[in-house]
Amino acid sequence: MDPECSQLLPALCAVLADPRQPVADDTCLEKLLDWFKTIADAGSSLLLLQENPCLVTLLCPVLKPQDLSPRVLAFLLRLAGILAAQEDCFQHLQQGDLLPRLFGEAGPLGGAAWTAPTVRSGWIQGLCSLTQHPSALCFLAHSGAVDTIFSLQGDSSLFVASAAGQLLVHILGLSMQAPAEGHPSLQPAHWPACAQKIVGHIEESLRATATPQVTQALNVLTTMFSHCHDPWTQVLWVHLSPLVACLLEKDPVPAAHSLVDLLLSVARSPVLSSSSCGLWDTLAQTLSRLRASQAGPLALGILKLQECPKALRAQAFAVLLQPLTCVLEATTQAPGLPGSSGPGLQCGVAAIGPVASSEACAGRGGDPTDGELPLAWPPGSVGGTADAPLTAGMLLPSKAACVGLLCQTLAHLELLQPLVSGAPACGGGGGAWPAPTLPLSQPQRPSPWPWAPLLSAAVTILRLCNGSATPTSDTGTHLCAFLAGCVRVQRAALDFLGTLSQGTGPQELVTQVFAILLEYLTSPDSSPTVLKKAFQATLQWLQSSPKPSGGGDLEPHAQLFLRELLPVLPKRLCSPCWDVRDSGLEFLTQTVRRWGGQAGFRHALLASEVPELTEQLLRDPESYVRASAVAAMGQLSSRGLHIIPASPGHPGAQQKSLLEELLHILSTDSEGFPRRAVMQVFTQWLRDSHADVAADTEHFVARVLRVASQDLDWEVRAQGLELALVFLEQTLGQPSSSCPYAMTPPAAAPPSLVAQALQPFCRVQLFDFAFRALFDCDRPVAQKSCDLLLFLRAKTASYSDQQGSSSGPDVASLEAALQRWQAGDQGQPLGDLEPEAVVAVLRSLDLEGLRGALAESSDHAEQSPLSLLQDMLATAGILGENEADCY
């Protein structure tokens, strides 16, 4: 510990121990604990106590807990725990009889202070810290703390309850480590007493009839199997799994969510991977016992497991697909009615029936033959499966249940879609649900991925939502009534539809997708959020539509779609809802970026009113829309799609060029977003050598930098530096650091050329801007400027080497000006600069040092323990003026 801190510590301890003193806020106490923890981790706690007896004195008032505020009491409990984590210090505190009085019956336990959740939480955390060695276990056993922890599992405060569970896991783990020599006994009966006690408690809870108790036990086990992968955990699972299996017998299954968590954490545990402990059977059984909404997360977890029997994967996937199967069945013309069961249908039953798969899994030890799995399941041919009424029952009890289950299913499948595909995609052309593949080491999505049925289910759901689907059964009619106009399902389905764009499949399905997307984009009833999702999904589908072999233009199909979409877009751009206008513009920007060069698209776009409307939206009252319009106009202009309209209203008025218009926005717009967007467009234009820019680049850069330097928004200034960097690169070449491992040093440019090259920067006042930014009060701006100047210095190294250190009058005045700037007085401009002076100043500035200082976090000066102690004392009024307090 620093001597300064040591000096301040007694005073602080006195403040903390004094109930009349106002207590510093929680963050200070947390920081203080962090600091003690660092000290304890780095050295001996015992030594710390001996050198700072005030700490022991501080811990003593706990004996009269009623005098202390709960926060300080909790702090002291945690501090004692941190200190007692080291065995020698533990013994030291034990001798003073301090620990039993802190954590035992004599302490706050059971007193008035105990009613504060903070105190209970501090008690648990203190114990958690100190339980690091066998002596601590003895202490726990004697103090009876374990029983208190048991009762705290059901605490009214969720934080306390959860921490109690974690503490139990911690104690169990530690007590099992003690007899670490040799393998753990296969009989929990031979385990250490403490472990036996905890396991006994868990067993008892699992047998309990009250769901909260079962939940507590399951949560403790989940935490344990997730964090502890010692061999004894397998013994424990073998011991407890019959009790867990018993839970599945009950109806309804209690604490289903916690059970799912437990089973998944067990399945993920590396020590439990062998199938000997019957885990796969339990999982299969659970899948078939839980309700669809509960089984969904389990099925997803199973499919994400690295290793898992094929049959279980099939069953899990079937569970996930069940609701969608139900939707498809409800809307397709079913040739087979319930009761009629041809052989083909039987096959279909096995495909989507969890029961059938479950039996296969259990009966054959997880090795069903492929012959039982479906090979073909064309959409439209499923009907009369045994499970359909079952799922329909899950979907139909209420609108909320139906919507919830569908949204969950779609979200789960969406998570699976991007996983590695297990086998070469069969394209889903046959429309088959998958035959799961062999387990591999990476989590994979089921293969073949039933792309076509999934797509058709997503489209059907969207059709049910907008009322255009034709149900063929009562289930369908009910679904239609539930889903009509449901925004939540629409959003989930559109998200899912978007991710499905990665696959390939029959053209007619793709046609359906574009048709439904167009319906949504056209419909006046689409809510703004739905519309945004529809735009996003559309973009994904357009991007993934294959390019025709001839190259060049868009695929005819997508082109046709775009042509139909373009008349819709103007209406969206005129919408009274700003978010609709915004998402319309974003969509436009993306499409132009992607297809701006394609003749067909260009033709259709130019024939529409879109470019003109976009230009008008530069003056939209909503700043987000203006920003998006700026981006869109920048993109249109880059692609040569911006045509200055012959304004009908004001034939005489001079039309401003887009560049002027954007500069106007940059200098006058009251909101930051449009100005940032303008800077991004300008940077892109400079990169792409946009015609308007290339005409007079220097003039352009000078104007932009002049405006940007005055901007109050730091992101605009930072973007200005980005633009300056692009300008530098274009003039001087790429930064050498781009290839740090290059063998040859960059060829030094001849000095005369460098001086010549620096002239334009002086003319556009780039240095003025960069130096100003160097001392910017916003750190990212200063950092960026620092990088830029370092790049410049590297580029001009040869020049300055040859010139030697310059100390002309220019340099002196420049340095003086910079010093004034650094001090905060940025009133005076630098005036005209000479390249030589700039190079000299660049050499003299400690840019590396500055970069180092800026790389520290902004509060590094105030983060020292000394500062913390000073702050806390100042709050208590012990120190006079608090200079460090800048918050």
Added chain:
Amino acid sequence: MKLYCLSGHPTLPCNVLKFKSTTIMLDCGLDMTSTLNFLPLPLVQSPRLSNLPGWSLKDGNAFLDKTELIDLSTVDVILISNYHCMMALPYITEHTGFTGTVYATEPTVQIGRLLMEELVNFIERVPKAQSASLWKNKDIQRLLPSPLKDAVEVSTWRRCYTMQEVNSALSKIQLVGYSQKIELFGAVQVTPLSSGYALGSSNWIIQSHYEKVSYVSGSSLLTTHPQPMDQASLKNSDVLVLTGLTQIPTANPDGMVGEFCSNLALTVRNGGNVLVPCYPSGVIYDLLECLYQYIDSAGLSNIPFYFISPVANSSLEFSQIFAEWLCHNKQTKVYLPEPPFPHAELIQTNKLKHYPSLHGDFSSDFRQPCVVFTGHPSLRFGDVVHFMELWGKSSLNTVIFTEPDFSYLEALAPYQPLAMKCIYCPIDTRLNFIQVSKLLKEVQPLHVVCPEQYTQPPPAQSHRMDLMIDCQPPAMSYRRAEVLALPFKRRYEKIEIMPELADSLVPMEIKPGISLATVSAVLHTKDNKHVLQPPPRPAQPAGGKKRKRGSDDIPDCKVLKPLLSGSIPVEQFVQALEKHGFSDIKVEDTAKGHIVLLQEAETLIQIEEDSTHIICDNDEMLRVRLRDLVLKFLQKF
């Protein structure tokens, strides 16, 4: 209790409720869709219209269908729920011998008057040189082209009423306020409640002491300009008659307003004009409010908005003075003071201008591109006809239909081929089926009665089970010209007892908590109120001197027989008989009680739960003895 259904149009209802002794007509909407069978009436002679092949200008407009189901002169009162539902009023009050009273709120009457005025004005300013009615003959009608030949009951179509008839009809209206209780002949009480649909629009409660019928017609739960709907007062209804739901259940009004604004902006930006065929009141207020917020953001500040209607000025002004009928937000503005509707500001800043007709000032102010709101939404008469002719040829222009009352395709038929764009964004703020099911869950009526159209999905979307009323027990449906016996019987009537009579009653407790007393009184009924008055004193024996007439009024007061209660315990009865000297008594059990046989006296006493018969052969003395014995076991009061 019966409901006579005179209209088949669910949003233009006309029902007659017979309840207790009153005959109440609920609304009298005018179905004007038959006008679509006629050619438009142009303000300026249109060579195109008059040169259309075959069928030249026919006679005026004909409306109205009322059947012979009920004699309308017997209608006691008419309750009006909103101004759209009173358009047939002159036909009923002026031509049927109606002598009753019409009840409506003040805004309903004022705006209803404006709508009628506009209608009459539209029709009368283009007088027809000739009129034809022979075609209504069924034999001739058959030969006419479709759809006229398929039109039903053309004989019931009527010419438009005159302003005089309107004034006379309106003079029969009595103004009411929300929650005001109006007694009808002492038999029932009617109360208007806010329905949230339009200025002054109401639902009605019709109740007696023991029955409550709610009439819900054209209600809205959306936050637009009128006072919000009063749902709480509809609770505990025996019957809820539900009419006037949204005509476009699949269109969400918010989405439609967005669509309206976008299309309007797109057209105007391209230099085109926008025509909005509309009624002079109602949704137009909301549209103007939306545009007020939208035009600046859409850069349309320089575009003139024209509102052309003979009643445009009155409509805009009236909307601003009915503060108490407006939603809370608008009401509070009045106290600032500010005009509740922002169209005042549009008018002030000259962005919105209104004219009574095309002629006059409008023609000199007219500037394009512009937006014109004008009537009539059927496109058959009114200034809209002229604009359709004027702008129909250019694809730059757009006509936007916002009123859902007419099929826009049929409305456009006589103007085809049409180059101008047509946008259909019907805005109907009335209840949709989701809202109805919530409402019914909330107010829980015992029975729901509604037009049959609401009990099945729309024919074009037969799978949309969500587009129908779903309630338990299932709603009773009616169709035009049907008489519905409402499914509940009146069981009680309230009768008052005069204090002095009540004073004289001596209740006797016959079961714990139940006391009875006999009442002898005169039931006096007047104005459907029933009062029990003390009976007149029995006529004095010396009353012979009095005039005979006096006693005529006094009903015969017979000596009252006491009422009996209790039961006869057979064993004790037999013992009593024996004590009184009867012997040879035999008791038989029957299904209903007992028979006591006095064999010696050849007499039979039949004792049942609620009656006792003594059957003896011409021995009155014996009978009386036995009767007295029986009476001893019973309580008398």
